Amino acid sequence: MPDTVSFLVDPLPVGATPEFLEASFREIEPGSGALAVNDLAPHRGDGVFETLAIVDGHVQEVEPHLARLANSAQLCELPEPNLDQWRLVITRAAERVPGQGEFALKLALSRGIDPGTTPTGWVHVTPGADFRAAREEGIRVVTLDRGVARGAGERAPWLLLGAKTLSYAANMAAIREAKRRGADDAVFTSSDGYVLEGPTSSVIARFGDDWVTPPPAAGILHGTTQRSIFAHLHAQGRTVEYRDLTVDDLRRADAAWLVSSVRMAAPIVELDGAPMPVDHAATAQLNAYLLGPRD
Numbered sequence: 001m002p003d004t005v006s007f008l009v010d011p012l013p014v015g016a017t018p019e020f021l022e023a024s025f026r027e028i029e030p031g032s033g034a035l036a037v038n039d040l041a042p043h044r045g046d047g048v049f050e051t052l053a054i055v056d057g058h059v060q061e062v063e064p065h066l067a068r069l070a071n072s073a074q075l076c077e078l079p080e081p082n083l084d085q086w087r088l089v090i091t092r093a094a095e096r097v098p099g100q101g102e103f104a105l106k107l108a109l110s111r112g113i114d115p116g117t118t119p120t121g122w123v124h125v126t127p128g129a130d131f132r133a134a135r136e137e138g139i140r141v142v143t144l145d146r147g148v149a150r151g152a153g154e155r156a157p158w159l160l161l162g163a164k165t166l167s168y169a170a171n172m173a174a175i176r177e178a179k180r181r182g183a184d185d186a187v188f189t190s191s192d193g194y195v196l197e198g199p200t201s202s203v204i205a206r207f208g209d210d211w212v213t214p215p216p217a218a219g220i221l222h223g224t225t226q227r228s229i230f231a232h233l234h235a236q237g238r239t240v241e242y243r244d245l246t247v248d249d250l251r252r253a254d255a256a257w258l259v260s261s262v263r264m265a266a267p268i269v270e271l272d273g274a275p276m277p278v279d280h281a282a283t284a285q286l287n288a289y290l291l292g293p294r295d
């Protein structure tokens with residue numbers, strides 16, 4: 001069984017006849033020249049994507065990811081994705097990789113061939129990167145100014161801060177800058193000093209019994225992992241809260257994590273060079289929950 005599979009998807013409109021779904025995508029050789037050179041995804045990063053974890057054959061949180069895909073598409077004024085089609089492609093792709101181990105399933109929906117009247121799409125599954133050390137030993141992070149004030153998402157919706165777009169070059173540059181500064185990852189801050197998110201993750205901090213994350217209105221992507229963790233903690237009777245956090249607040253947290261779909265929960269052991277307390281028991285519990293089957 002291959003551990004890397006790719007599918008080319010012909011995105012269908014909402015309401016397409018169900019019998020068209022199965023024929024609307026096909027498996028292709030990973031790395032084959034399937035993307036047209038005049039597609040707006042490579043030229044403009046003009047499209048949206050999702051990354052889902054597959055753990056021991058189970059695709060995690062399909063519906064929250066598809067809901068966010070639809071929301072990202074709406075924010076970008078892309079045609080509404082046919083979620084039945086994407087559900088089916090996800091199922092078919094997950095069936096093609098081994099039923100044991102962790103995999104990352106990326107799906108992308110591009111505005112399509114220039115001038116962008118016909119969307120294009122693809123799904124690519126690869127073995128999950130090895131996040132064991134990040135989960136167990138933790139990560140060092142540095143804060144990096146995103147250059148926009150808190151709430152930019154609402155004041156300037158054209159920045160698409162709440163959408164998961166294919167324009168991730170700045171996020172990748174932030175991770176490179178973090179590494180140049182001797183850290184593993186970054187936490188973006190607003191120009192007025194609020195904690196936002198990591199370049200590919202959400203921030204969760206624990207203050208005593210309160211679990212806190214910055215509100216999506218701060219101008220960030222609403223993380224599916226953060227939502228899943230909050231639902232889990234809430235069901236256990238813990239206090240969870242969306243609240244603005246300054247960098248000083250984060251420094252005073254009893255523990256903090258970067259969380260995302262494939263990495264799960266990585267405890268922050270160092271913030272801007274200063275040690276952070278690590279809650280090993282909560283980290284182990286969070287990752288045990290996150291690695292179990294979730295819908």
Ligand code: PLP
Pocket residue numbers: 051197198199200201202221222223224225226259260261262
């Ligand atoms: N924020 C950003 C900018 C991200 O790119 C991601 C995931 O890649 C997240 C937050 C976390 O989202 P999720 O938990 O859905 O993976």
